[in-house]
Amino acid sequence: MTPTARAEAIVGGNVRLASRLMRDLDDEMPGADETLAALYGHTGRAEIIGITGNPGAGKSTLTDRLITAWRAAGLRVGVVAIDPSSPFTGGAILGDRVRMQQHATDSGVFIRSLATRGLLGGLSRSTRDVVNVLEAMGFERILIETVGVGQDEVDVAHTAHTTVVLTVPGLGDGVQALKAGLLEIADLFVVNKADRPEADQVIRGLKLLLELEGGQRHGWTVPISPCVATDGTGLDTVVKLIDDHLAFLKTTGLFETRQRSRRRAELLDRVFVSLRREAEARVRAQGGAEALVDALLARTLDPATAARRLLDLDVRGDV
């Protein structure tokens, strides 16, 4: 099957081929990039929502609720769920995904779990790839669920049009959000488990932090929305605020601005991955550059000089 034929089948609704393409892209199989390139003309159409927050904040439960709400509104929903990879298993732990089994038989929902990858900084790249495939498949809302601590996750949030930061009482007050750099990426704060007594304190803390920052982002006032994801309390408001933010982006032209940053980041990612691959190939060609590591251990070379030697290798031909 040619890349173009595969791409056409995926756009035409072949879910099995789409799943295989996502796996092939992850594994860097031959032909996968070409198929993605052939799909690319069908991308750029979805509304992308990022949900980020600490482990235990209830991201999967909220994701589940949003899928249900959007399906009820007639929207087709794609989900990219990102779990930090276990170096031991090399894959994501799927525990939380089980809850989403109720959507498994709904052809209007597609859920893809991604593990974070080690060396190639592949989290953002894999996510962007999967989002492109989901867009080409015709999903109208795409939800990216990330752990939300660490630069990778912040990068992923930049792929979304609307970023929801989920927090929960009991992890310290809003200062944790500030520490994790989440204050600046949130278009909407959702305080889950809002029936707990400490919830008010979290809301007050977040309000204060947002006010310190000016409380506004390009004219959008970042709302703080309490909910209890497990029983659905406050979910209608969360759904409405997400719609409001998407509408705000579209009327102000910010939607196009975000689309543009997303594409720029995608390009930079690709360039970096290519260069990184080249570096790794050079290190591998030198048997892991063990002679340079030996010199570092003996402290006869410093890391900056060693790196320069490695990069100059193909010119100079020796260590």
Added chain:
Amino acid sequence: MTPTARAEAIVGGNVRLASRLMRDLDDEMPGADETLAALYGHTGRAEIIGITGNPGAGKSTLTDRLITAWRAAGLRVGVVAIDPSSPFTGGAILGDRVRMQQHATDSGVFIRSLATRGLLGGLSRSTRDVVNVLEAMGFERILIETVGVGQDEVDVAHTAHTTVVLTVPGLGDGVQALKAGLLEIADLFVVNKADRPEADQVIRGLKLLLELEGGQRHGWTVPISPCVATDGTGLDTVVKLIDDHLAFLKTTGLFETRQRSRRRAELLDRVFVSLRREAEARVRAQGGAEALVDALLARTLDPATAARRLLDLDVRGDV
């Protein structure tokens, strides 16, 4: 002042110059890399302990307690505390550091806070730089405190000889540690706030997970140590287990193995940073590659092709 003279002054105990070098390395000031290179012969001498865990687990309190214990044992202690950067302030939030003021007047303690950096994946690089400077300054124990979620933090843990994973009841059971990939990097689990009723459940969960994995790492049985960091309960055992692990590494030769991986990672880091800089310089030289981003938005080019064009630019001379 020449790089060599600066390096000599730092090795000789000039704390002010050492602090300035750390700042200069972070800001990529001219001469900083040369000074680090001149210091490099004095590195590789410290025992490095990583402490990692979720926000709110009590890492700073444990760090504080360990500093006190090691100082009482006559060891000089350096600390690298890493907070995810706020893109808004461009720096780390120093709230937790305030607790450590009691060590501020002790010349046997040096505490450096690092923000995570954006584009250059600089967390691991900055950390390694600071550790090298601290080693050259003669600190015998170096403690790296990280948030412990995300690949960056896992990378940083690989810099340490002994990695302590701190967890706390109330964040779900041990499965969160598994999800975050912490199970594989822990040489010692510390369960903080062990006076809470749910602590037993956490300990049982972790035990089960460790048993599933075999419970051993190169012949070391990973202990699970309960404590209450705020009042010091169980701290003596934590201190002893860290010493035990360091002794184990040295008698088995694993200390050298870890030193070697650390230096290899340091070398790769440097190579990647050079390459990433090159990628960014190429994008910048093309005015942000706006013509290529336009083509991506118009979907007349796909990202892989656009990246190839950008990488070929200096050869082909046009987009």
